[in-house]
Amino acid sequence: xxxILAKTKLNNQVEEMIVHAPYVARRxxxxxxxxxxxxxxxxxxxxxxxxxxxxxxxxxIIYQIVGYxxxxxxxxxxxxxxxxxxxxxxxxxxxxxxxxxxxxxxxxGAAPLYPQLKKLSEMxxxxxxxxxxxxxxxxxxxxxxxxxxxxxxxTTDDGSYGTKGLVxxxxxxxxxxxxxxxxxxxxxxxxxxxxVSLLTKPWNLKTSVSxxxxxxxxxxxxxxxxxxxxxxxxxxxxxxxDFDGHQVDYDELMRRQGMYKTEEAHICKLQLGAA
Numbered sequence: 039x040x041x042i043l044a045k046t047k048l049n050n051q052v053e054e055m056i057v058h059a060p061y062v063a064r065r066x067x068x069x070x071x072x073x074x075x076x077x078x079x080x081x082x083x084x085x086x087x088x089x090x091x092x093x094x095x096x097x098x099i100i101y102q103i104v105g106y107x108x109x110x111x112x113x114x115x116x117x118x119x120x121x122x123x124x125x126x127x128x129x130x131x132x133x134x135x136x137x138x139x140x141x142x143x144x145x146x147g148a149a150p151l152y153p154q155l156k157k158l159s160e161m162x163x164x165x166x167x168x169x170x171x172x173x174x175x176x177x178x179x180x181x182x183x184x185x186x187x188x189x190x191x192x193t194t195d196d197g198s199y200g201t202k203g204l205v206x207x208x209x210x211x212x213x214x215x216x217x218x219x220x221x222x223x224x225x226x227x228x229x230x231x232x233x234v235s236l237l238t239k240p241w242n243l244k245t246s247v248s249x250x251x252x253x254x255x256x257x258x259x260x261x262x263x264x265x266x267x268x269x270x271x272x273x274x275x276x277x278x279x280d281f282d283g284h285q286v287d288y289d290e291l292m293r294r295q296g297m298y299k300t301e302e303a304h305i306c307k308l309q310l311g312a313a
Contacts, residue, residue, distance in 0.1 A: 039119040040074075043096060048178045052102050052146055053112055054088070060095040062087070062125045068153035069131030069248070069280050072097065073256045075122040076110045083107050084253045086150035086279070087126065097123070100149035100178070127256045131246070131280050133158055136220035140166040140212070141187075142205050142234055144226020148179045150248055150279075151225045159186035166219075167191070168208050170226070174199030205230060206237050219243060224283060228292050235283035245283035249274050251291060265291050 044056040062072060071086045089098035103112050114120070131154050139158055143151040148169060159165050166189045171177045173196050183190060191208050192200025201208060209222070221244040224234040231247040238245045251274050254260040258276035265272050268285035272278065 039121065040123040042114055042116050042118050042120065044116050045114070048100070049175050051104075051176070052100060052178055054098060054100045055111075055114075056096050056098050057120060057123055058095055059097045059123045059125075062097050062123065063090050063092055063095045066090050066097065066126035067130035068133065068157045069150070070126035070128045071150075071256075071279065072099065072123055072125035073127060073253075074099075074111075074120055074124070076107060076114065077121050080110065080121065081107050082122070082254065082256070084127070084250070084256060084275075086248070086250075088149040088152055090153075097125075100146060102146045124256065127275060128279050129277070131157075133161065134221065135161050136163050138164045138166070138219050139221045139223060140168065140209070140217075140219045142168045142170070142209065142222060142224040142226070142230075143179075144170045144205060144224075144230040145172075145176055146178065147224075147226030147230075147248075148177075148183075151223065152179055152182060154223055155183065156186055164188055166212075166217075168193065168205045169200075170194070170205035170208075170230070172196065204233075206233050209234065210237060213241065213243075221246065222283075223247075228288055228295065231283060231286075232288035232292075235286070235288075239284045246280050247283040247286060248279045249281060249286065249291065250279065251294060 041058045046054040066087050071084050073082045073084050085099045088100045101108050141151050141155045155165050165187050167183050167187045168191045170193045173194050193203050193205050193208050223246045224231050225248045235245050251263045253263040256275045258273045263274040266287035267281050
C-alpha cells in the first residue's frame with residue numbers, strides 16, 4: 039500500500055497528490071510515468087510523474103478528473119492509501135544542453151512538462167514557456183514555472199487571462215519577432231501537439247511531444263499503446279512517451295483515443311450512480 043501524504047485541488051477538474059513511493063522516487067527521471075490502482079478491484083491507469091523528492095521518497099502526480107477511476111482517485115484524501123503505484127515506467131526524456139528551449143503546456147499537459155523544463159534549467163538552458171488553457175481557472179503550475187522560466191506567456195481561449203487565442207499563435211508571434219529556439223517541447227491535448235508540430239516543421243525546429251494513448255500493462259506486452267511514428271509502429275510504454283513531433287501520426291492516434299468514450303461514460307454512470 040502507498041500512503042497519500044498530501045492532496046491539493048488545483049482547480050475544479052485537476053488535483054495534485056503526493057504519494058510516498060520510495061522505489062519510484064529513487065529511480066525516476068523527467069518524462070517517466072507510473073501506473074496505479076486506487077484499490078484492489080480497480081483498473082490500472084497511467085499518470086505522468088510531475089515531481090519527485092528523493093530525500094522524502096515522494097512522487098507527485100497531477101490528474102484530471104475525467105472518468106470513473108480518476109473520480110475514485112479524487113475521493114482519496116491525505117492519510118489514505120493506494121493499492122498499487124508501479125514505476126518508473128517509460129523512457130526518461132532525452133534532454134539536450136541547448137542554449138534556448140521553449141515549452142508549451144496545454145491544460146493538464148503542464149504537469150509532465152514541469153520536470154522536463156526544470157531539469158533543463160538546472161542544466162543551464164534558458165527556458166521560455168507558453169501555458170494554454172480554455173480559461174484562467176484551468177491554468178496550472180504558473181507560479182512553480184516562474185521560479186526558473188525566463189519568460190512565461192499565457193494564452194486562453196476565452197481571453198480571461200493572458201492573450202486570447204491559441205498557443206500556436208503565440209509561438210508564431212515569438213518566432214516571427216526574432217526569438218531563436220533550439221527545441222520546442224509541447225505537451226497537451228493531441229490536437230494541440232499536432233498543430234504545434236505542423237507549425238514548427240517548415241521551420242525545421244526540433245519538436246518533442248509526449249503521447250498518452252490507451253494503455254493497459256505498461257510493459258509493452260499488451261500492445262494497447264501502439265502508435266505510428268515515422269511510419270513504424272511504436273509502443274508508448276517502452277519506446278516513449280516522448281517522440282519526435284514531426285513523425286507522429288496524430289490522426290490515427292486521435293481515432294484510437296476516442297474508441298472507448300462511450301464505454302467509459304457508461305461505466306462511469308453505472309458505477310458512480312451505484313456508489
